Amino acid sequence: MRTMDYAKRGILAFLKYASLVFFAFVAVIPVVSCVITAFKTETEYQQTNVMTLPQNWLNFDNFIQAFQRANMGRAFFNSTLILICVLIGSVFIGTQLAYVLNRFKFPGNNMIRNLFLFASLLPGVAMQVSLYEIMYNLGFINSLIGYMIIMCGTDVISIYIYIQFFENIDIALDESAIMDGANYFTIFYKIHLPLLKPAIVTSCILKGVGTYNEYYMANLYLQDKKLYPTVATSLYTFVGPLGSQYNLICAGVIISLLPALILFILCQDQIYSGLTAGAVKG
Amino acid sequence: MNTKAVKKRRPFKVWIKSRDGQKVLVMLSFMIIPLLLLFVFTYLPFGEMFGFSFYKMKYTGTRKFVGWDNYLKVFQRKDCFGALKLSLYYMLGSIIQLVLALYLATVLSFKVKCGKLFKGFMFFPYLINGIAIGFIFKFFYTRGFVFDTVLQWCGFNLDNLPYWLRDQRINNFSLVGTSIWRYFGQNMVLFIGAIMSVDSSLYESAMLDGANKFQQFMYIILPSIRTIVMLNVILSITGSLSAFEPPYVITSGANGTGTYFVVMHNIAHTQQKVGLASAMAIILLIIIIIATILQKLFFKYVFRDAEDDDPKAGIRRDKKLARLAKRSVRAAEGR
Missing domain, CATH: 1.10.3720.10 (MetI-like)
Structure with a gap:
């Protein structure tokens, strides 16, 4: 009986943490994907999948450009x-x-x-x-x-x-x-x-x-x-002319938040x- | 107070220095600005809007009085009143959101490893501005981008996945999803706040009585936070009727995602049919007011003994309910 109880409690705890991790993941993934994209260069953005990590995490070019373009x-x-x-x-x-x-x-x-x-x-x-x-x-x-x-x-x-x-x-x-x-x-x-x-x-x-x-x-x-x-x-600056240059747009979004x-x-x-x-x- | 001053025939200078005079002075000087703002920026435009709704007019140029025509049009035009159907999606979404928030709040109210971190992650979307949300989700739902990639990790094939924002069968769900994403953390925080104020000795005695977690939730937590849950149900239903932001910032209402307010916004600002848009606004306002009253009556009927304005009665009632709950739990255990 004891072991049954422990097993049941273990499963419940697992389900609890699994659900927490899942919803936390759901909550951050849209923002995280933006952060990833914001660090990519133009060619990198076009050639790699959106969820592939950027080669250089110190590439702040997009941020600088977005900051200037959007008059931030x-x-x-x-x-x-x-x-x-x-x-x-x-x-x-x-x-x-x-x-x-x-x-x-x-x-x-x-x-x-x-x-x-x-x-x-x-x-x-x-x-x-x-x-x-x-x-x-x-x-x-x-x-x-x-x-x-x-x-x-x-x-x-x-x-x-x-x-x-x-x-x-x-x-x-x-x-x-x-x-x-x-x-x-x-x-x-x-x-x-x-x-x-x-x-x-x-x-x-x-x-x-x-x-x-x-x-x-x-x-x-x-x-x-x-x-x-x-x-x-x-951020409206990015609506028209930039179309789908998401590496820039994401940088702007990140700056704004x-x-x-x-x-x-x-x-x-x-x-x-x-x-x-x-x-x-x- | 003015008449008092006149009766006593005190000169104004003396009166203004008296207690009463001071009272009136402080009241006037403290209330004039907020009331002026309220009048100029809320009730004056409201009155004007009501007036506009009887005219055929643009922002500039001549106006023509047309009586109830605009109101009739709202019901006749396909794109106006029909758009209210979309709020059903948002109502469904808000129910999911409330249930999810309740579950997470219950879990996070008790000792959980990294609880604060989880809470923070889930809450943060609430602090992001609308335009940024628009971009984030346009990006998120683009073919082959974030959402599709994540689903591919889970074993889905890209060819079988729909276009999340273009496919009319699914795009409203996609938009509702963003709204849930944005607000479930905020709801959760509200519920955690409410659950924290529940007397913790209740849990202990319930545990001693052998109540499991689900029973504790049903008989202790839910009754104690009923008021705030109810409030959120009311808010979310009126909110669904006036859903605006998700379609406005993500799809601009294209591909059958235009909710009532998005349609109204376009009629007002793109087509410049100010009269029609005003009539739409007034009709929705009336619907919202009726919905609010109906819900209040409904909840009053369901919880007839709930006296919200006496908090002590609420606590007493909650304790009574908890006691009853314990008893029923015990009875259930006995069986």
Whole structure:
């Protein structure tokens, strides 16, 4: 009986690890194939199978060429600028709104929450039809500032993360500060904002990944690809003229996902917990 | 609060320095920007879109009022409403994705060698931007490239393999596959988070009672994370209706892969039939809202005692369920 049990357990463990290895393999293989191809020279790419390893793992020519062709220097500059401004903007907008919604009772409080919730139901792609005209009238086409403003806009998930966090900040803290003569602004900036730091980090990671990867609106509103490419839209350069020069394209793709990869390796756990926190109420 | 100030006949300057005045001031100054953004970039375009849907119009030039014509057209044209059929593929895909994510999350929630590494590998696709995904999978599915090579390793013959993106019998499955690939890790992470919050003493007592891993999953884990699973089911069904990215970035909707939104995108931006596209958007929105309400009602009906807004009740209920589960496990063992 004992041996049977051990055998059964062994088989189960084997199946468990086999399935894990299989799905991990499935998850990485598309990206790995890109990495392999990105290191190949033109002739190597044409003559060998895609999964044959490159002869020279230090052949960075494709990366250099892709970087230049897709104007990625500019793209990284723009994306960084956008990221910084959008994060700062949305942190202020989100925390302030959450503060008011959580700390003050007033008619319309619930309605405002529902308005934000309903907004998240509206299909974003579809809205661009009419949003384009508004952006045009505001002079926000080909304007980094316009794009930043629209990216700062409605973001229900981070608002919910903040509201949840506010619920855990003891209201006695506010009251004692009021006793000491602090006004609401001071309470918010001096007491709440520092306490909110974990929530801010969480929502910044989520928002940051979203902003960095956003391409649909960037393509629509930052049409001047010479001046205003973002990292995501700079990849569009490879759509037409390069056709199937995948050694170059793959290099471009790899470059574009490097920042995400680095961020991921550095703060894996924070990303996971951020996602989980965002999903509870989302 | 304004009326209060008037009643007391305090001059504005005094009032603004009072508690009430300060309150109004802070509320106004903190809410005006988010509400303005919400209005200008969400509700104003939404209203305009609703208006557009009654006109025959392009982005520029004259507009002609046509009443409900656009809505009728959406149902009459073959390429519009019919495209919603494709969302069935995506629904099927999201079910596979959820089951897969649940399985992997359950496995990875317990002690596993290199668990973090596995988790990382499976999650990373979620962080890749849409355009890059488009390129990666165009490359992946090209004849004789990555996917075909891997299948050849497994003993398949290239001649028997279909063209993954061109063959109309298979290409929607290929696209759905990319969507599963991209999101199963993210789903898994969510479920792991939920499973981690399950009281671990439950497992121990279940083990003592001789419950096996599958029973533990069915009677302890699944009931405890029901809410988040449900939420994901709802999200994935509405998501399937509005599937857009996989076909948009990989095939641009060619060869019968154009989902409703891809068709709408083309009508709006290539053909510039703004009115028709707006009507399509409104119709889908209505369908999504109805679907959401129906699902909420359905789940409410199925789990009548589930009171989501009282978390403590949830915990109590979960504990009760776990106890019941243990009992039934014991009963099963007794038989």
